[in-house]
Structure formats: structure tokens, C-alpha cells
Amino acid sequence: MLSLENITNAVHEWLNATLNPNLALLSEFLIVGVLAIALFAVLGLSLVLMERKVAAFIQIRLGPNRVGPFGMFQTVADTLKLIMKEGLTPDGADKFLFNLAPYIVMIAAMMLLAPIAFAKGFQIWDINIGVLFLTAVSSISVIGILMAGWASNNKYSLLGAMRSGAQIVSYELSAGLSIITIVILTGSLQISDIINAQANGWWIFKGHIPVLISFVIFIIAVTAETNRAPFDLAEAESELTAGFHTEYSGMKFALFFLAEYINIFIACAIGATLFLGGWMPFHIGHWEAFNHIMDFIPSSFWFIGKTFFLIFLMMWFRWTFPRLRIDQLLNLEWKYLLPISLVNLLVVALMAVMGWYF
């Protein structure tokens, strides 16, 4: 069977055979870079379209349906429009930081791709502290948002950036704590180890209620961390017009927009990896025939399917719930999510020590 692992291995071997090792590594860098950017473009376009379609169906509308079949090229057309638009820099803005901010947000999102396993053996960098890397790098994007808000010389932007700062810093705690539950159960920070530990069942099934709780907390926390409704206070459009990116236009705005969707993808990919077994197919105990059929579905499909399921869940939240207020948002974190996840962590630790999981 043609799997992504074989392709990467073949490319790796061919490059090492034809070029000297340094050049081969360099060209692998290049290939990975190009692939990452291509993935970004495809993901950005498809997620925006997906969001618009999901929103439309929930809101008893049709959504984009004029450009291409089912409006498939709508986002391409939008991107073309945004590229052609003038990128304005407001008077009195800190020009350097203003122009730098979208790239910081974008690069932070891009770096997160490194340790994610897209399919069996298809991973850019299987670093041994993979989960730590993810949590650490994902908090860099707040710097970009703060920078954008401050440099815009706009009060709405500043308020949005401040809200975003408070929000991301606090929600990182419970996101981290719920990730740690899986780390405790697995005993490893490496992504491939975590996935392999789920070969006989995903953590969400194996780990009983405590893991389910930490999964729910994780979903809530990453929704907040990616500034999505109902936690989109940083860009709360009825309060702060557009929050931190009020003053951005053209391609710089598009970068923020794209980074938001990439962040969603990555957050959901992490969720899928940790709780839903990454690329691991769905297996039920000893039903050999069923398990074999499941194995026939390529591992990349499993991964993408799980990730998109989580993305859909986040979109569903967005188009259903009203927005929280800033103090309620922090209340939710400090009074509900944090205590619960701390208690939950204790329970999971006990579980791991006693071996009370399948």
C-alpha cells in the first residue's frame, strides 16, 4: 500500500544517495518549508470555506455558492481581493511593530506544525519534548497580538490586545494541565510515544471519566486560546469593532485571519493526537474483522478526520453561543476550569499509578 511513510522514506533515501548529507538535509528543509506553506494555504482556504458553509447551514442560509461549484473558489477570490487591496498603516502607528506583528503571529503558528504527526511516520520533527514544545510555542502568538494592538495606535486595538493577553495567559494553564493528564498516563512527552500508547484504544475511551473531563476542558481552553467565539473577546466585533486587528487591511489582515484558522487546526490536531489517538484507527477490543477494515483506511485520513471533527465542534460552538464578558471569562478559568483540572490531574495521577486504565 502506498503510504506517506514510504514516500518520505524514499525521498530521504534518494536525496542521501544523490547528494552529500548536508545538501540532502538542506533540500529536505526546503521541501518541508514549501510543503508547510502549501499546507497553510490549502488549510486556510478550506477552513475559511468550511466555516462559512457551516455557519450558513446553521443559519438556514446557503453560504457561498456563486464562485465555482458550491462556492469552492470563493475564498480564492477573497484572497485575490485582499492581495490587491492597499495595506494601510495608520498615522501615528509604530510602523515597524505594526508591520511585524502579523508575521510573528504567522510564524508562531507555523512553528507549531513541526512536531505534529499527520500520518504514520509522517512527521516533520519527532522531538522528544513534543508536547512541551507545542504548549511553549503556542503562547508566542500572544506577543504578536499584543504587538498588533499596541502598535496600531487605536484604543479599540489596545483594549482587544489587553483582553487577549489576559485571556491567553490564563487559559494556557488549564490547557496545559489537561495536556499533562495525558502525559502522566503515557509517561512521555514525545508525540509518537503518545500515539503509540493509544494503539489498543484512544485515551478518551481508555481513560474513563477523568480523561473525558480533561478533554472537555482542553476543548474549552483551546477555543479560548485561539480567540474563537464564545471567547472572542479580543476581536469582539460588537464591542471593539474588530479588536486587535481593527487597523489592519489587505494582506496583513489576511495573515491574521489565516493564522487564526491555522491555530484552530493545530489546536484541534493536538486534541486529536492526545485524546483521539492521532492517526491511530478506531479499534474495538477483539473484533478482528472490524479492526482490519479500520486499518485499511489510511492513517492520514484518520488524523484529518478527527481533526476536522474537532474543528467542526469549535465552529458549532461559535455559531451557537453568545460571547462572555471579560470578567466572566476569567471567572470561568480561575473559578471553574483551573480547580477542576487540578483535581482531575490528581485523579489521573492516581489512576496512572494504580494502573486503573485499560
Added chain:
Amino acid sequence: MFEELGTTAEGDMLINIGPQHPATHGVLHLVMTLNGETIKKTEPHLGYIHRSIEKMCESLTYRQFVYVTSRMDYLSSHINNHGCSLAVEKAMQIEVPERAQVIRVIMDELTRIASHELWWGAMAMDLGAFTPFFYSFRERETITDIMEETCGARLTMNYICPGGVMMDLHPDFQKRVKSFISLFKSKFDEYNELVTGNIIFQNRMKGVGVLSKEDAISYGCTGPTARGSGVSSDIRKLYPYEVYSKVQFDEVLETGGDSFSRYMVRINEMLQSIKIIEQLIDNIPEGEFQAKTKAVLKLPKGEFYQRVETARGELGIYIVSEGGTTPHRIKFRSPGFSNLSALGHMVKGSKIGDLVATMGTLDLVIPDIDR
């Protein structure tokens, strides 16, 4: 007014909400003094769409001035027209046929439901939930279709005129209104499931923008804003006009005074309006739809005041006539103007998010405030 907005001497931030802002639903301009996110002072600046309708009316005849009032509170244009027609009829002592009265009341109540539907959707959108807007517009669309069929327009109908109504009902009217009522009833639970019961929504609304009973009276609040604070102010009950004295309905009163009370008043008012329509729709008497009036109306000398209950509160029409074909002075006491004056008091000390929630439940329509 246009001094450079920066920070105050105390180091508080000054920020403009509006005139172009998603939460103000029009060109309302609020200058806010903020301490962080906490509101210290709110100062409305009005007049961006002031058309001086009162001055315009001084040169329009009594038949013509009715249509202008559709442009004040465009969401309850029927009721505005109704009020003006009633004022003229009161002055000229025109007896309106029973049929016209019933038609007018049905139209008023349909307008009220349509207005509250729009408010519900727009308010949910203010709070960041976009979907309710589309659900509410689906039902509102049915009403506007009914209006379009009978009155010939969807928003500024100019259907009610001095003496009765402009044309007779469309033959399908009763059938369509009944189908609307059953549609509305089947969808109404969704509203509560989606928004009213939602924990986030309740937290956003409860205890926000509190207006005490005394303040509501003192600020001259009317309509759902006053009734949310426990002030009985329904003109339809207190000073019944047309056939409101003959139909059974309750004045919805809540005592909380916060945004959630105002919300519940409006939600329940929709049900009361449905109740009124249900009582009337099968009992539209036969007969003329318009009283015989002269082509040119001349009001006797004197002062006439007519109050009606629009979707937003009490609309007062104060006509000073010198006996000619045009009024000497017309004053429209619009509900939004007084309700807005209470806003600064209500949001003091709360967050920006609360401002949006409070403004949403005040249901401001800017042309109504600016006139």
C-alpha cells in the same frame, strides 16, 4: 465636541463608540470615559440623522404628515401612523368604522411582533451570537410578507391614514396571519432554548444595566424599559385606544430592572401580541374600512395630544393647531429619546460588554431618537 479625544486629566481613557459602530445599530455616537474596561461616564452625541421632522410637518398637510412618521421609528411605522391618525381623528372627531379599528390593532400587533423579532436577533448579535438573528428574521419575514400583500410595502407602509386604513385587507390576510401564528408558536420554544436558557446569555444579562423603579419614572422611561423595572406604563392598558379595551391581554411586568427583565418583558410581549391577534383575527367586522372624510383636512384651533404604545414605549403626538390645513407645531415625544437619557445612568461602573448588553435591551432605533 470635537476636541481631540485622548485621555482626561485624571488619566482615564476617552473612547468613541460610534457614530459607526456595530453595536449602536445606526449612527449613535457615545463618548465614553473609561478606566480600563470600566465605564465612568457615557455621553451621547446625537443628531447625525436629524431630519427635523417636526419642522417638516409644519409645512405638510394633515394627510401628508402621517407618512413622514413612518421614518421615525421605522420598526413600528404602523403604530406611528396609527398615533398620528388618532390625533387627527381626535381633533376632528371622526368616527372610525369598527372594521378599520380592528384592522389597525391587528396591524399594530403584527408590527410589534416584527419589531421585537428584529430586536431579539439584533440583541443576540450584540452579545456575539449570530445565529438567532437569522431565525428571528425568518419569522419576521413572514410578517413583512403579510404587510407587503395588504399594505403594499414592507417597512414604511403608510397604510393607516386619518379616517381608517388606506385599502381593504387582502383576501388572503386572515389565512396568512393564522399560518404565521402557528409558525411562530412552533418556533418560539427555539428562541428560549437557544438564547433565554443559555447560561452564558443569562450571566451576561442578569444584574446588568440596573434601572430602579424610581429612576425609570424620573428618566421618563416607557415601554419595555420601564416595565422591566416594574413601572406599569402600557398605554394600551392605561389609556386604551381603538379596540384595546375590548381584548384580553396582560401587561407584562418584571421587577428586576436589569437587562434580563427587559429581555423577558419583550419576549413575553410577543406572546401577548399573538394573544391579541388570535382574539381579533376571526372577528374582523364587515363594513367600511374608511370613514368619509374631506379631501383636505382642517383641524380646529387647539392643542391635541395622543399617546400610543409603540414597540419601544410611549409615542406622544402633540399637535398645536391654529385652525388651518397645516399644524402650527408638532412635537413627537419619542420613546427612544427618553430611554436613551437613562443609558448613562444605567451603565455607570460596568464593563464595555455590559454597555452593549444594556444598549441591546433598550432597543434603540436611532431615527426615532434623532427624528
Added chain:
Amino acid sequence: MNNEELKLKLSEQYPTATFEEGGEWVNMFLEPASFITSALELKNHPDFHFDYLFCLTCVDWKTHLNMVYHLTSTKHRHAMVLKVKLDCNKPEIETVCNIWRTAEFHEREVYELFGVNFLNHPDLRKLLLTDDFVGFPLRKDFEDPINMIRL
């Protein structure tokens, strides 16, 4: 109280006031000098209890301006109209916005549209018009340079 009783009671309370016939409610004219004390009394007197100012406006009669206050009571449910004649050239009257707070906005509106000066008003600025607007649009002698209707 119905209109007759109210009128009787009012004329006992305010012997200097004059009354005007016609209209739905009792029309009472007061002198600008005694206006503010009477207004306060109208609100606080238990028999009147006019706590709700539902309309405040002004009418230009060319010779004079008439301030018109429509009052009602949320307790007794009776209503009255309070009127004060003002001099056209120097219209001045005490503010009522510390009695009925709704008056603050309404008085600002009357101030800019009729040019009535409200004494002791906390924040008497233009509300609707631009700061540099000249003239008082709702006065009868105001000619609008651009009048769409008479074009």
C-alpha cells in the same frame, strides 16, 4: 382625580395661576418667577404627585414662546399641562432636570431648537446640531437655506 377636581385643587394651591380651557387635560399657566417652586411642589405634594414628565416642549407663538410640560402621576393616573410664557427676545427659565431627570435631554433639545436658556442646567450644550450652527430651527422666523419641500 378627574380634571374638574384637579383644576379646583390646583387653583386653590396656586391662586396666581391662570387656566386655559380646551384640550384633554387641565392647562395651567404659571409665571416664570414662581415656576420652579411650584413645579417641585407639584411633584412632591401627595395630592398631586406628578412624578412623571412625559413630554417637554416649546411652542413659538411669534409674540412669545410657550414652554409646555406634560405631567402625569404614576400613582393617581391624572395628568396636567403646565405652561410658562417666555419672552421671545430673552427666553430664560429655571431648569426642571433636578426634579424630573428626563428633562435634561429634552431641555437640551429645546435649548438648541428654540434658544431657550435653562438656568442652572448641569450640561447645557447642543445635542443634535453642530456646534457652529446659527439660528434656532424650530422658531417660526427661521428660514432654512435649503428646504427640500419648497424646492
Added chain:
Amino acid sequence: MFIIDYIKDIFKGLKSLLTGMRVTGYYFTHHKEIITEQYPDNRATLKMADRFRGEVVMIHDENNEHACTGCSACELACPNGTIKIINKFELNAEGKKKKAIDTFIYHLELCTMCNLCVVACPTDTIKMEPNFEHSVYDRSKLTKVLNRPGSKIKAGVE
């Protein structure tokens, strides 16, 4: 007890959120509830209400005759000065001078579709048509002459 209330709160909140999601989830899966009207595409089937007020037209019969006597009642009734009637005098069959309309000017750009002119017309000459697609590239195109060229007044209308 505090802890029980705390947990109850959480479950109540979660339940309310799930109820909301059920409503939106229902619409997401039931595409027949979609109410979008694909406007320019559905032009052929789009039917406006027959009373819809889109613009004022003058009724002409098959002989290119209308019923307008030029009495200016509509002009007076109009609140915006939308209608302007220019009259001329023409000789009728008996050689008498008779008032008739020369041009019936209608400013669509000023019209608010209030229907007062139609109500005011004593001979039911004008009516409202449900045509709503009025966009043009030049504002002057919105000033229309309602009486058709060569049209004349119907016999017997005074």
C-alpha cells in the same frame, strides 16, 4: 452545600449549552429548512405582491388613451414634490379650448411610495406598479414622463 451547588451549577450550565447546540445542530443537518432566495437567479419565478408599491405608472389602454384631466390633485397631495404636471390647452372637436396634460413628470428619485397621489386621483389614472428594479447609472434617468408620447385623454372623462 457549597460543593454540591458548585457541581450543580456546572451541570446546569452544560445542559443549557447543549440545548442550544441541539437547536443549531438540527438546522445544520436539515437543509430543507434553508430559506435563502437566490435573487437574480429566481427572477423568472419571483412574484411580487400585486399591491406592492414600486413606482407610479399611468394607466394607458390599447388606444393609447389615459384618463388624466390634469387636475393636479396628485401634485398637491404629494408630500415631496415628486409629481409635476404641465398642462396645455388644446381644441376639442367642437372647437372649444380644453385643458389637457402636456407632460406628467414623475421624479422617481424623490418618491417615497406613500400612495397618497393614487388615493387623491379622482379619475384613477395613476396606479402603483410592483416593479422594484430601479437602479440606473444616471440619476436623471429617474425623472420620468408618465404619459406616453401621442397619448390623449379618454373620451368622456372630465
